[in-house]
Amino acid sequence: MNRKLQILSRHVLRQHLGLKSMRSISTSMPILISHRHHVGKESLVHRTIGNQLELSAAEFGDTEAIVSCHEGKRYTFRSLIQEADALAAGFRKLGLQRGDAVGLWAPNYMHWYLGMMGAARAGLISVGINPAFQGPEVAYCLNKVNVKAIIAPETFKTQNYYEILRSICPELADANGGRIRSEKFPHLQSVIIDSNDGLKGALRFDDLLDLANKSEREEVAKIQQDILPESRCNIQFTSGTTGNPKAACLSHNNFVNNGIHVGNRNELEGERICVQVPLFHAFGVVITIMAGLTKGATLVLPAAGFSPKDSLQAIVKEKCSVIHGTPTMYVDLVNTQRKLQVPLGKIKKAITGGAIVSPQLIKDVRQVLNVETVHSVYGLTETTAVIFQSLPGDSDDIVLNSVGHLQDHIEAKVVDAEGRCVPFGQPGELCVRGYTTMLGYHGDDDKTRETIGKDRWLRTGDQFILEENGYGRIVGRLKEMIIRGGENIFPKEIEDFLNAHPQIIEAHVIGVPDERLGEEVCAFVRLHEGVDPSSFTAETLKAYSKGKLAHFKIPRYVFTVEAFPKTTSGKIQKFKLVEMFKESLDKKHKTARAEN
Numbered sequence: 001m002n003r004k005l006q007i008l009s010r011h012v013l014r015q016h017l018g019l020k021s022m023r024s025i026s027t028s029m030p031i032l033i034s035h036r037h038h039v040g041k042e043s044l045v046h047r048t049i050g051n052q053l054e055l056s057a058a059e060f061g062d063t064e065a066i067v068s069c070h071e072g073k074r075y076t077f078r079s080l081i082q083e084a085d086a087l088a089a090g091f092r093k094l095g096l097q098r099g100d101a102v103g104l105w106a107p108n109y110m111h112w113y114l115g116m117m118g119a120a121r122a123g124l125i126s127v128g129i130n131p132a133f134q135g136p137e138v139a140y141c142l143n144k145v146n147v148k149a150i151i152a153p154e155t156f157k158t159q160n161y162y163e164i165l166r167s168i169c170p171e172l173a174d175a176n177g178g179r180i181r182s183e184k185f186p187h188l189q190s191v192i193i194d195s196n197d198g199l200k201g202a203l204r205f206d207d208l209l210d211l212a213n214k215s216e217r218e219e220v221a222k223i224q225q226d227i228l229p230e231s232r233c234n235i236q237f238t239s240g241t242t243g244n245p246k247a248a249c250l251s252h253n254n255f256v257n258n259g260i261h262v263g264n265r266n267e268l269e270g271e272r273i274c275v276q277v278p279l280f281h282a283f284g285v286v287i288t289i290m291a292g293l294t295k296g297a298t299l300v301l302p303a304a305g306f307s308p309k310d311s312l313q314a315i316v317k318e319k320c321s322v323i324h325g326t327p328t329m330y331v332d333l334v335n336t337q338r339k340l341q342v343p344l345g346k347i348k349k350a351i352t353g354g355a356i357v358s359p360q361l362i363k364d365v366r367q368v369l370n371v372e373t374v375h376s377v378y379g380l381t382e383t384t385a386v387i388f389q390s391l392p393g394d395s396d397d398i399v400l401n402s403v404g405h406l407q408d409h410i411e412a413k414v415v416d417a418e419g420r421c422v423p424f425g426q427p428g429e430l431c432v433r434g435y436t437t438m439l440g441y442h443g444d445d446d447k448t449r450e451t452i453g454k455d456r457w458l459r460t461g462d463q464f465i466l467e468e469n470g471y472g473r474i475v476g477r478l479k480e481m482i483i484r485g486g487e488n489i490f491p492k493e494i495e496d497f498l499n500a501h502p503q504i505i506e507a508h509v510i511g512v513p514d515e516r517l518g519e520e521v522c523a524f525v526r527l528h529e530g531v532d533p534s535s536f537t538a539e540t541l542k543a544y545s546k547g548k549l550a551h552f553k554i555p556r557y558v559f560t561v562e563a564f565p566k567t568t569s570g571k572i573q574k575f576k577l578v579e580m581f582k583e584s585l586d587k588k589h590k591t592a593r594a595e596n
Contacts (some may be wrong), residue, residue: 033413033421034428034466040408042264044435048252049120049233050224052259052293057081060296063270068110068301069314075110077296080117085220087118089212092220094179094190094203096148098123098227101235103142103150104280105129105161107304111194111205112279113289115151116234120252121220123227127235128280130567131156131305135168139184145235145247145442146187151205154195156304162199165191175201229253235442236282236381247442254384257435259290261408265389266322266351266375268295274320275299276311276329283353286385287377288324297322308336312344321348323371327357328566331506334361334368344370353377353386358499359400378403378474380460382451384436387412388472402471410434413457414466427475430464431457463490480574482511482519484552489521494553498523501544503531508564510577512557523555524577526564533560559584 047055056065060077067074075083091102102119104126106112119126129141129150141147152161166172171182172191180188180201194205233252237245263269268291277283292299302314306329314320325333330352337344350371352362362374375390376399390404406412413421414428422428433456440448452458463475476490491509498507506526511519527536538558545554565576 032424032468034415034424034426035411035413035421036406036466036470037411038406038408038470040261042260042408044253044257044409045260046229046253047256048224048227048229049117049255049290049293050123050227050252051229052256052290053081053084053117053121054221054224056293056296063296064298065293066110066113066299066301067318068108069310069318070301070303071110073110080114081121083114083209084117084121085217086209086212087114088122088124088220089216090208090210091118091122091124091149093211093216094149094208096122096124096189098223099125099232100148101125101127101145103127103129103147103152105131105133105138105150105152106194106280107131107153107156108275108279108284108301109153109194109304110301111151111153113299116279116285116289120233121224123223123231125232125235125249128237128285130237130280131159131278132567135164138164139168140244141237141247142185142188144244147185148187149190149192150188151192151194154193154197154199162193162195162202166201172201227252229256232439234285236285238381246444246447248381249439249442250384251439254436254438255286255290256294257409258286258384258386258407259294262287262377262386262389263291263295263297265386265391265404265407266291266349267392268292268297268322270296271322271348272298272300272318272320273322273324274311274315274318275301276306276323276325276333278306282379282381282385283324283326283377287351287353306332308333309340312337312340312342315344315347316342323347323350323369325350325352326571327352327361328506328564328572330357330361330365330369334364335505337368347371349373349375351375351377353379358496360496360499362400374399376403378472379436382438382458383432383460384438387432387434387436398471402467402473404471406470406472407436410436412466412472414464424466424468427463427465430460430462430466430472432460433457480511482509482521484511484514484517484519484521489553494521494523494549494555497545497549498525498541501525503527503536506564508572508574508577509555510574510581512578512581514556520557521553521555522557522559522577522581524559524561524564524580526561536560557581 057077062076065075065077065080102124104112104115116126127145127147154162169182169185171180179190182188191202192205192208193199193202229252232249233255234250236248275288300314300318300320303310347370350365365371365374377386378388379386387407387410388404389407411433413431416422416428437458464472466472476492480491482489494509495507498504504525505528507523509523512522514520541558542554565573
């Protein structure tokens with residue numbers, strides 16, 4: 001069966017929902033609870049990334065696999081596997097063994113992509129490290145997952161990666177040929193820097209590619225049978241708002257299968273993708289790299305870091321037919337296109353994920369960027385990447401009001417605070433189960449058990465509504481829900497409303513403390529160019545909202561900002577908005593005391 005609907009008797013339903021009375025439940029109509037298992041038409045595969053690379057090289061051959069516009073580099077699928085095997089043999093020559101971790105600490109450079117592929121072919125674990133991280137954060141990552149080698153550029157913008165590594169690991173300056181002995185980082189053996197210069201203690205990336213001889217490179221193909229699809233291939237650090245990030249361990253099986261099914265839904269065969277998302281993030285490494293690899297799509301890197309102007313130029317020059325980006329990136333891309341009016345031509349698809357997208361933004365992407373269809377993807381780091389996704393041919397109404405349909409071979413349910421399934425169409429916490437579930441958090445069994453139960457159901461932490469037809473929509477993060485005077489308010493609803501305001505480019509809503517009501521609604525907005533920020537006040541917004549939004553949802557506080565604090569992957573850091581509100585309140589109180 002493609003779907004399973006659980007129809008409960010009134011007696012069982014009463015026990016299930018914890019109800020004392022059944023008077024409010026119709027005796028003539030069965031209740032369908034929010035549980036669904038979507039069995040896909042295409043079977044899962046038992047394959048490693050290295051196996052997939054071989055298949056793609058054989059099938060797509062001289063098709064371009066990746067183009068780095070800012071570096072002027074191009075690889076076909078055939079030349080890619082040759083370079084990946086040279087790198088894999090180089091890793092082995094350095095003494096790295098199957099299961100060792102290789103850190104990839106860089107923006108979107110070719111050496112990041114090659115590093116991931118080479119690590120996979122050598123049976124190593126690639127570890128994506130946020131390129132914006134500073135010394136203490138990088139030190140945490142290196143020790144948390146026992147990184148044995150790290151690859152980085154020498155510099156990017158104001159960030160000097162080599163000097164940061166030297167500052168946290170002084171032994172680097174005295175190392176020979178990139179081999180290190182460090183008391184602080186006992187596992188770290190090698191530092192590889194993509195640089196034309198010879199830097200003390202570091203091995204040049206190009207030299208690593210040339211390190212192994214022909215027979216050592218050929219040996220890489222032979223070891224592929226020894227690498228298990230169930231083994232770890234990647235570690236993703238979660239972008240937590242407090243405390244140190246957790247390290248989610250993902251397998252070859254996770255990566256390859258999710259790549260295949262994402263590629264299927266997005267119909268990526270032969271497409272050219274403008275890649276705005278960072279490669280280290282799940283959006284980059286699975287939804288982009290793995291989906292592209294399995295479907296023979298070409299990845300186009302416009303710039304090392306997100307640049308809407310470079311993206312627009314790359315779309316035209318490289319004839320991109322698909323765009324990948326987070327909602328914030330599309331906001332900036334739309335705004336830049338309105339100014340530059342670049343002759344884009346028709347674009348087939350814009351794929352968005354990583355955060356909640358507003359209906360107004362989807363309309364803007366279509367109209368301003370000349371995009372035929374917009375596809376949503378939804379998932380978490382802990383679910384490899386995608387668990388809900390748009391289907392080909394979805395109507396405008398579905399795309400505008402959902403995160404898509406349950407992905408193939410995934411089981412989902414929506415539960416209340418006690419873990420009981422709620423009826424279809426009712427909000428609760430989304431839980432999922434299937435091949436996408438991570439292996440666990442590295443070195444953190446307690447957190448793993450909190451997230452994944454003994455029955456393998458994974459708690460997403462998202463307040464979600466699952467419909468009977470398999471489509472879903474996010475109401476908001478459970479932790480972001482605002483409780484104002486007993487009313488439950490979900491920021492997304494207000495954000496969607498504000499994003500349709502003619503003067504607003506982007507809006508984000510938070511809950512802030514209130515003595516009487518517990519919490520109040522606070523909106524941060526970014527305005528269109530030419531709009532006077534002083535003219536946009538809470539009273540202005542109140543007048544606009546009258547008759548359109550319930551009074552208790554109308555923001556009491558309104559702040560205008562020129563830019564939002566966000567992670568490198570494009571997610572808005574709402575905890576920083578809370579800090580900004582508190583700072584503003586403190587400043588106001590100090591001014592009032594001074595005047596008195």
